[in-house]
Amino acid sequence: xxxxxxxxxxxxxxxxxxxxxxxxxxxxxxxxxxxxxxxxxxxxxxxxxxxxxxxxxxxxxxxxxxxxxxxxxxxxxxxxxxxxxxxxxxxxxxxxxxxxxxxxxxxxxxxxxxxxxxxxxxxxxxxxxxxxxxxxxxxxxxxxxxxxxxxxxxxxxxxxxxxxxxxxxxxxxxxxxxxxxxxxxxxxxxxxxxxxxxxxxxxxxxxx
Amino acid sequence: xxxxxxxxxxxxxxxxxxxxxxxxxxxxxxxxxxxxxxxxxxxxxxxxxxxxxxxxxxxxxxxxxxxxxxxxxxxxxxxxxxxxxxxxxxxxxxxxxxxxxxxxxxxxxxxxxxxxxxxxxxxxxxxxxxxxxxxxxxxxxxxxxxxxxxxxxxxxxxxxxxxxxxxxxxxxxxxxxxxxxxxxxxxxxxxxxxxxxxxxxxxxxxxxxxxxxxxxxxxxxxxxxxxxxxxxxxxxxxxxxxxxxxxxxxxxxxxxxxxxxxxxxxxxxxxxxxxxxxxxxxxxxxxxxxxxxxxxxxxxxxxxxxxxxxxxxxxxxxxxxxxxxxxxxxxxxxxxxxxxxxxxxxxxxxxxxxx
Numbered sequence: 001x002x003x004x005x006x007x008x009x010x011x012x013x014x015x016x017x018x019x020x021x022x023x024x025x026x027x028x029x030x031x032x033x034x035x036x037x038x039x040x041x042x043x044x045x046x047x048x049x050x051x052x053x054x055x056x057x058x059x060x061x062x063x064x065x066x067x068x069x070x071x072x073x074x075x076x077x078x079x080x081x082x083x084x085x086x087x088x089x090x091x092x093x094x095x096x097x098x099x100x101x102x103x104x105x106x107x108x109x110x111x112x113x114x115x116x117x118x119x120x121x122x123x124x125x126x127x128x129x130x131x132x133x134x135x136x137x138x139x140x141x142x143x144x145x146x147x148x149x150x151x152x153x154x155x156x157x158x159x160x161x162x163x164x165x166x167x168x169x170x171x172x173x174x175x176x177x178x179x180x181x182x183x184x185x186x187x188x189x190x191x192x193x194x195x196x197x198x199x200x201x202x203x204x205x206x207x208x
Numbered sequence: 209x210x211x212x213x214x215x216x217x218x219x220x221x222x223x224x225x226x227x228x229x230x231x232x233x234x235x236x237x238x239x240x241x242x243x244x245x246x247x248x249x250x251x252x253x254x255x256x257x258x259x260x261x262x263x264x265x266x267x268x269x270x271x272x273x274x275x276x277x278x279x280x281x282x283x284x285x286x287x288x289x290x291x292x293x294x295x296x297x298x299x300x301x302x303x304x305x306x307x308x309x310x311x312x313x314x315x316x317x318x319x320x321x322x323x324x325x326x327x328x329x330x331x332x333x334x335x336x337x338x339x340x341x342x343x344x345x346x347x348x349x350x351x352x353x354x355x356x357x358x359x360x361x362x363x364x365x366x367x368x369x370x371x372x373x374x375x376x377x378x379x380x381x382x383x384x385x386x387x388x389x390x391x392x393x394x395x396x397x398x399x400x401x402x403x404x405x406x407x408x409x410x411x412x413x414x415x416x417x418x419x420x421x422x423x424x425x426x427x428x429x430x431x432x433x434x435x436x437x438x439x440x441x442x443x444x445x446x447x448x449x450x451x452x453x454x455x456x457x458x459x460x461x462x463x464x465x466x467x468x469x470x471x472x473x474x475x476x477x478x479x480x481x482x483x484x485x486x487x488x489x490x491x492x493x494x495x496x497x498x499x500x501x502x503x504x505x506x507x508x509x510x511x512x513x514x515x516x517x518x519x520x521x522x523x524x525x526x527x528x529x530x531x532x533x534x535x536x537x538x539x540x541x542x543x544x545x546x547x548x549x550x551x552x553x554x555x556x557x558x559x560x561x562x563x
Contacts, residue, residue, distance in 0.1 A: 002384065007359075
């Protein structure tokens with residue numbers, strides 16, 4: 001077989017390149033023909049999945065919102081229970097008249113009160129400040145008494161009398177000072193803190 | 209450089225493609241002979257198309273229209289070109305690697321061709337070892353050189369009519385491998401007559417040892433008959449056979465022109481015989497001398513008995529026609545297979561490559 005070929009090499013190379021290009025184009029066309037429907041199917045599947053994911057995400061958000069709402073309701077319920085308990089404690093306390101009677105019994109003849117105040121904490125604060133025994137322990141109504149007495153003995157007597165009162169749970173002498181009056185009998189200015197046992201509400205109606 | 213050597217040709221050989229039709233072309237002059245093989249075992253159809261008459265220049269559209277009218281098939285083709293513009297010459301090169309041989313071919317070819325190497329298409333084939341001289345120390349190669357411009361122009365015109373030529377070679381290149389197996393090892397003279405040029409070659413082992421393309425063809429003979437007999441050219445062509453019956457001599461006898469024809473054509477036939485003998489003598493001068501078994505005649509004049517007689521007488525060799533000497537498949541063995549032998553062998557080229 002003769003190896004001769006008088007077709008110039010550049011023409012052969014150009015034809016081969018053209019043939020290769022045609023083959024590539026045919027392959028590309030075939031690939032497109034095969035892949036395009038596949039892409040369409042996949043795109044449709046992906047779109048369906050995306051719609052499903054969107055729907056589930058919406059449901060999830062809705063459920064989260066419901067859950068959060070439920071948690072808020074639970075917190076509100078707890079807060080209401082606390083408030084109700086605080087209100088119950090306060091309503092179960094000693095009436096103001098009884099407290100005043102008790103103070104009248106405790107004071108000696110030569111002593112008198114200059115300040116009588118009652119400190120009670122807000123139920124909301126009671127929720128936030130919890131003692132070792134719970135909110136009731138942390139927040140008890142306190143009577144602050146300031147007054148003057150004829151001497152330290154008188155102050156001690158007042159302290160003793162108050163300590164015997166069942167209404168008060170804890171009586172503390174905060175201070176006892178001599179104001180140093182230049183004229184008149186010597187006086188001692190004292191300050192006492194008394195914790196009401198079981199809470200007390202001065203404006204509550206007296207127990208039957 | 210616009211040259212193409214055999215190694216480059218092989219490197220740029222297109223990838224084999226699954227093809228249903230094989231087209232073989234035989235170009236030369238203004239006529240184009242074609243053979244179409246449908247399928248590997250399929251039928252052959254042959255035909256001739258007049259590409260351009262002398263002085264006529266057709267544009268692409270007109271050329272395509274003419275090709276359609278002629279029923280010319282389209283597709284990749286193997287083509288032979290018989291043109292005296294193709295220079296074919298042997299070179300003796302020191303043995304070496306193919307790349308070195310190719311560069312030596314290019315270096316030495318310039319001395320053999322009359323135009324710049326840059327304007328040439330160049331290729332070569334190694335001559336078979338069995339034909340070489342035993343002690344020569346050189347490698348004989350047969351170099352083919354053709355003007356690039358004319359080849360490119362021819363290929364462009366073929367592409368216009370939908371015939372991209374994948375392989376272009378000379379007639380002997382496709383005919384030599386087709387010599388019948390029984391005498392393939394023997395040396396033969398192959399005469400392929402054409403329209404304006406005739407290929408004369410020495411072939412052996414299925415290879416071409418030497419080929420000459422002579423400016424001797426049917427057109428000058430028709431012109432001479434036209435001048436001498438004052439007959440229309442078509443009728444003169446019919447007398448020579450042309451593409452007509454395989455035994456044109458019988459038609460000539462009917463016209464009682466046999467003697468006149470012999471008188472007119474005798475010198476031309478003798479001239480062809482002389483050129484053929486010269487080709488053989490040149491071949492023997494650089495290759496191992498071997499006796500020639502036969503002359504194989506094909507082409508439009510292969511059926512012309514008087515030409516066969518002249519060749520046999522002057523070369524003192526038996527002259528065989530294409531159908532006797534060439535291996536052609538059954539479907540191709542039509543009565544005019546000899547006329548279209550070259551284009552049929554081109555259409556069988558793929559089979560030759562596969563074999």
